[in-house]
Amino acid sequence: MDFHFILTHIPAFVEAAWLTLKLSFWGVIFSLIIGFFCVLMHFFKLKFMGNLCQIYIEFSRNTPLLIQLFFLYYALPKLGLHLENIFPLNLLCLSVDESLRPAFACAIVGLSFLGGAYMAEALRAGFESVKKQQFEAGLSLGFTAFGNLRYVILPQALAVAMSGISANIIFLIKETSVVSIIALPDLVTLIKSLNSLTYKTDELLFMLFMGYLCIILPLSLMLSWLEKRLRYA
Numbered sequence: 001m002d003f004h005f006i007l008t009h010i011p012a013f014v015e016a017a018w019l020t021l022k023l024s025f026w027g028v029i030f031s032l033i034i035g036f037f038c039v040l041m042h043f044f045k046l047k048f049m050g051n052l053c054q055i056y057i058e059f060s061r062n063t064p065l066l067i068q069l070f071f072l073y074y075a076l077p078k079l080g081l082h083l084e085n086i087f088p089l090n091l092l093c094l095s096v097d098e099s100l101r102p103a104f105a106c107a108i109v110g111l112s113f114l115g116g117a118y119m120a121e122a123l124r125a126g127f128e129s130v131k132k133q134q135f136e137a138g139l140s141l142g143f144t145a146f147g148n149l150r151y152v153i154l155p156q157a158l159a160v161a162m163s164g165i166s167a168n169i170i171f172l173i174k175e176t177s178v179v180s181i182i183a184l185p186d187l188v189t190l191i192k193s194l195n196s197l198t199y200k201t202d203e204l205l206f207m208l209f210m211g212y213l214c215i216i217l218p219l220s221l222m223l224s225w226l227e228k229r230l231r232y233a
Helices: 004-009 010-043 047-061 065-078 087-093 098-129 132-140 145-182 187-198 203-233
Strands: none
Touching: 004 010, 004 098, 004 203, 010 098, 010 145, 010 187, 010 203, 065 087, 065 098, 065 145, 087 132, 098 145, 132 145, 145 187, 145 203, 187 203
16 A cells, blocks of 8 residues: 555545535535425425425436436536526535536536435425324414424424435435546546556545545534434434
């Protein structure tokens, strides 16, 4: 194992890991927003929107992220739609080089599109675990539908759904490895580039392993702690 090579290339790995973290962060945030929206459509029994959300969930979960990214990156621009110019993606893309903005926007949308479906299912399981009597009790205490959701249903639903949400967050971080297919310089792309130049396969795979471990392990421990806090709160 060439540790001098590893130490020399740590700055490049830190930069690639930072891009992976940014993609993961925004992918998780938008996934939670999409998932929560889908659950609310079912919670408030909006049949038409609920059916649309169910179609989206089935479509998203049954198509590979790789194919979704290909469509977003190659097909949409041919139709005249450039995601990096759409609000709020245009603001998020300011944090990366101009040449990377189309791929960065597509990666965020792809991760959010896929993750939103999984988050919706995790949240739905949490909402369905809350007994109907809890909702009726909240209404009898004078809560509005939104007040009942905020103070009665949501805390109990999140306590149950947190394990599924945590698993989906870790899943999305690992799925960022797929964005190398659209030339984003994440950890996997960096490994491929350096390996083609140096052939230091063992050292590069070790650095890739450590890179993802340093990102995922602390997050996993934090999510486990948060899950316990919600469960026993």
